[in-house]
Amino acid sequence: MKKTTLLISAAGVAMAATPLLAQDNTQNSGMFRYPDVGKDNILFVYANDIWMVDRKGGVAHPIASPAGQEQHPKFSPDENTIAFVGNYEGDRDIYTVDAEGGIPYRVTHHPANERLLDWNADGSLLFSFNGLSGNPAHQKLFTVDAQGGIPESTPVPYGATGSISPDGEWLAYTPNSRDNRTWKRYRGGLATDIWLFNLNTNESRKVTDWEGTDTIPMWHKDQLYYLSDNGEEARLNIWRYDPKKDKHTQITKFTDNDVKFPSMGPADSGKGEIVFQLGSQIHLLNLSNKKAKAVEITIPGARESLRPKIVDASNHFQSGGISSTGKRVVAEARGDIWTAPVKNGAPRQITNTSGASERLPSWSPDGRWIAYFSDEDGEYELYIAQSDGKGETRQLTDGNQTYFMEASWSPDSKTIYTADKAGVMNLVDVETGTVNHFDTDPSGGQPSVSWSHDSRWITYAHGTGESLLNSVIWIYDTESGDMHQVTSGFFTDSSPAFSTKGDYLFYTSARDFTTPQYDDFGSTFVYSQTGRLLAVALNADVENPQLLESDDETWEDEEETDSDADSADSEEDKAADDGEESDEDAVHLEGYDTDHPLWGKWDGVATGFAALGMPTDEVAFSLMFVIDDEGNITGTSESQGETDDLGDIVKWDADAGTLYMESSEEGMTIVQECTVDGDKMTGTWTIKELGMGGAWTASRTSSDISKEELDDLASESEDASETVEIDFEDFESRARDLGVASGNFANLASNDKGELLYLRAGSLKLIDPRADEPSEKTVLAMAFGFAMSGDNKKLVAATPVGFTVVDAKAGQTAKPISMKLRKTVNLREEWKELVTDAWRRYRDFFYVENMHGVDWDGVLAHYLPMVDDAVSREDVGYIIGEIIGELNAGHTYSSGGDFDRQPNENVGMLGADFAVTSANGYDGFEITKIFRGAAWDTDAIGPLSQYGLDISEGDIITAVNGNQVDISIDPWASFVGLARTETTLTIISATEGEEEEINEREITIKPLGSEFNLRYRAWIESNRRYVDEASDGKIGYIYVPNTGVQGQNELFRQFFGQIGKEALMIDERWNGGGQIPNRFIELLNRPQTNMWYRRDGADWNWPYDSHQGPKAMLINGNAGSGGDMFPWLFKHHNLGKLIGKRTWGGLVGISTVPALIDGGSVSVPNFGFYELDGTWGIEGHGVEPDIEVEADPALMLDGADPQLDVAIEHLLNEIKTNGYHPPKRPTPPVRTKIGIEEADK
DSSP states (O other): OOOOOOEEETTTTTOOOOOOOOOOOOSSSSOOOEEEEOSSSSEEEEEEEEEETTTTEOOOOOEESSOOOOEEEETTTTEEEEEEEEEESOOOOOEEEETTTOEEOOOOOOOOOOOOEEOOOOOEEEEETTTTSSSSOEEEEEEETTOOOOOOOSSSOEEEEEOOOSSEEEEESSSSSSTTOTTTTSSSSTOOOOEETTTTTTOOEEEESSOOOEEEEETTTTTTEEOOOTTTTTTTTOOOOOOTTTEEEEEEOOOSSEEEEEEEOOOOTSEEEEHHHHHHHEEEEEETTTEEEOOOEOOOOGGGGGOOOEGGGGEEEEEEEEOOSSSSEEEEEEEEEEESSSSSOOOOSSSSSSSSSSEEEEEEEEEETTEEEETTTTSSSEEEETSSSOOOOEEEOSSOOOOOEEEEEEETSEEEEETTTTOOOEETTTTTTOOOEEOOOOOOOOOOOOOOTTTOOOEEEEEEEOOOSSSSEEEEEEOOOEEOOOSSSSEEEEEEEOOTTSSSEEEEEEEOOOOOOOOOOSSSEEOOEEEEOOOOOOOOSOOOOTSSSOOOOOOOSOOOOOOHHHHHHHHHHHHHHHHHHOOHGGGGGGGGGGTSSOEEEEEEEEEEEGGGGSOOEEEEEEEEEEEEETOOOOEEETTEEEEEOOOOOOOETTTTTEEEEEEEEEEEEEEEEEEETTTTTEEEEEETTTTTEEEEEEEEEEEEOHHHHHHHHHHOOOOOSSSSOOOOOOTGEEEOOOOOOBBBBEEEOOOSSSSSEEEEEEEEEOOTSSSSSSOEEEESOOOOOEOOOOOSEEEEEEEEEEEEEEESSSSOOOOOOOOOOEEEOOOOHHHHHHHHHHHHHHHSSSSSTTTGGHHHHHHHHHHHGGGGGGOHHHHHHHHHHHHHHHTTTSOEEEEESSOOOOOOOOOOOSEEEEEEEEEEEEEEEEEEEOOOOOTTTTTOGGGOTTTTTOOOEEEEEEOOOOOOOOOTOOOOGBBBTOOSSSSEEEEESSSSSOOOOOOOOEEOOOOOOOOOHHHHHHHHHHHHHHHHHHTTTOEEEOOOOBSSSSHHHHHHHHHHHHHTTTTEEOOTTHHHHSSSSHHHHHHOOOOOEEEESSSOOOOOOESTOOSOEEEEEETTTTTHHHHHHHHHHHHTTTTEEESSOOOOOOOOOEOOOOOOOOOEEEEEEEEEETTTTTTBSTTOOOOSSSSEEEOOGGGGGGGGGGGHHHHHHHHHHHHHHOOOOOOOOOOOOOOOOOOOGGGGO
């Protein structure tokens, strides 16, 4: 067996060079997971289905195979029934099935996901879930009859894994679980310990105190077995605890892999066996001799899950672009490069690989090539392939070991710009493959670039390294190699783009600090939408259209010179001699459709203007229409001495003979529609915003359009100069504001006319910077991003309806590109690519290059062979999780991918707890508790709390939609499929008594899709009310569930509601993290500066939006990430004591990294916290409390909370000793003399 040694050095602690991982290339029959063992057989999950095999090994046979992955199959004590978690009917619930075969029976119906733990000795099932918790972060332990019914809660407050002793007396459990976490050798505050709780006496004791992981307790007689990484192997192994001797003993000592999901069994002799997963295999541990051996399992029949899979790659778009003229699009989909037509033709697969990933395609402006990155040779390199799928494919680069994030062609198709994950900016010569490194973004960003149309200049934005906030505009000269910083960086300048005419550089600058937004409750304010659009003339030849002009009269001289007369006579003679139009004169009409029904000059009259308050109802106008051979319509409109173009949108319907024109000016949209009949037009005009309009008619007066007139039209879209000249002196001072309303702008680009396109507020806009009065026009009402074609006449945009290709001008309508990209995937090859690429994401993006001291190549060498055992995408996800877990880091997650799809069905929820009642022929579910928020929480009112419904706790539901409820199963079974649907409940108030006492009635409600918010808000209000009553109204209680938007909302909402309390208790237990909570702390840390004396009413404290009394914060191991930073900042700013238990310890941050080819993803920590003294902190350990309070279950019966009680006691004492006392109010000053009193100076 080939061995590969992995040496690990724990952060800050030197370790011996222990061989922790060994490579085993032996291929097994498959990957076997979630095992359980009975007297004769072993259950396990293979290919997401449940199988059974003799405990000695051999040929297995299937037991259950609903859609999706089954989990945690468990034998009943008599081994006749199997319980498991699966999905037959649209929700993952607990099912049972006869071990010999039969119809699966659904035990639970609640929409929350259960984790089945085991059968109890009495034949009931033990499971954990959060469906009935006040806080959805609370997992709790329940038992339920195998035939169903309402689950019964165990007495302990929280629980994730557990086992009840055979005599039913002791519950061994862990309050939390990290069993599916991808973080090995963890020592933070969430490291799980095992507790014993006596179900008869309610006594409790914590039986493990190892700082690492102790989990999955399993009883065998009076001995407790569990998983722990306490051994020198730093791996999860099986340990035993003797409660009588209070002694812990390590049983297994595996070094290469962690023991996963062990399960206790009886064994032949009754001395017990534990079955578990190790790597891909199942092992059986004999508890009498402490020896474990692999169980050899053979899976019969076809490997259905490994067949080549036909997929529609269009379901996995990652990136794309547009061809040179917009006839086709190019896309990265399911790891391959494709092109697809916008209108005519079929999709074309440019690459076809299952075991490689092709990324970031871009089409060359000359139309010939498609560039992309591929890891086909083991690392990502730049390739080009012919766009028709024929001819050569060339690898342009080699020797890279990085991740590329950007690629852009030069307009002459000779050079490709690339940027990698570290901000390294290169130019690659297409002919030679020569790489020119010309810049590096000091912040590690990947700047997008804009090329000048002559391919000489590149412009982009990045910082100077002095600040994270400000970026500047740069221009790089590809000929000389000179780099020019053209903006100062006083503001944040970004998204520069060259005009295609070579006259302007456009960019956006965050500089509008004129409109602060003040909050409604306090004195704080923010500046948003600060971006302005700017244009810089590249040289002195560019005219400024905003310069003012002076109108003056002109006249001709009275005397004509001889030469002038001769010249005039000559021209007249020439015209007379020609007689008719010469061939030379007709040349100017080449390329135009002079037979088009619109061609020529028209005069007309429009009516209806009196209604607008104009002095006359009629207005005369003239139109000129010019149509080229491609059907493009241009021209002019003249009325009342003003000349303009035909509008933003001009559409001709040849079949109907109708014309549509639309233009927008100063917030008004004018629509003109007409029918053309020969030389006549008849139509209407409408101002959309006013709902007013009129009629108009016009007649063609001439079909002759002179060369001069055509030249005038063409001058508006002059060809760009061959070369772009840039004057760098005083560059920034030439910038002019384009007059567009401030906003957040992105993705600036220029079309073939030199107009500026950009994104703002989810819309694609356009402006002509050369217009006398530039106005913003809409290209697409909604767009998330866009890219220009090589000729800059068209663009592809991502829109809500899908990808669309439209003209690069105003007034476009998104029509999705419909395509099916069918591909056959070799799953094993793709899975190896997924694992390798996930591993590579961490190698390239992890926040420290040393990978926490882990031999990262060795990790891949150990785990990659497991892919040969994988038989489902879920198995691959498990392997990826094992790989990234080796880093011993927080925020290392793997999710998504092409998993087995499962049915989905909702369950209607009422926001209530229930109990079974049956008497006098009435069977039903008694409503024992109705959940809602506080009296002021109008957003936390459930369907049973609606005013006027007259439903009370104690009422009984006997039927749903006329169907009698079945009290032998749980109440949620009656509400399957009824979420957000009008539902009729039959209600009685009692099961005996007079008719008015029984009070049978029907009500109609709409059940919720989830009741988590109701239970959560009721839990908060219960805590607030408890604190308020226990402190006699002195202490306010604020719960902060996370540091994201929800947590921010909750903090501010509850803070201002209790700002007048003498002290505040901030509860951040179970805080799920989010953003770095600087603003959270700023709200809590506003020191008093002064008071304001008022003649009438109370004096003003300042800042008035502040709380000055004592504060304390509750923390626990479930609070992490932003939930670590929040208490650290609280302590750092000396705001008060931290009370509870050490936090999670996950303070490395994540930002987006590219997805995997099948839609899966990994999150990679790419920045880590360290302290001002240059030491690491928090990550892997957590924030320590100032006052440690254990969540002892014996002290938490009936909802008691010792951590809350200690915080109340502490704050009451703080109020007495360090409470806030307003300053002494001065007497009114007497200022009858010169100056003021000395004391008041």
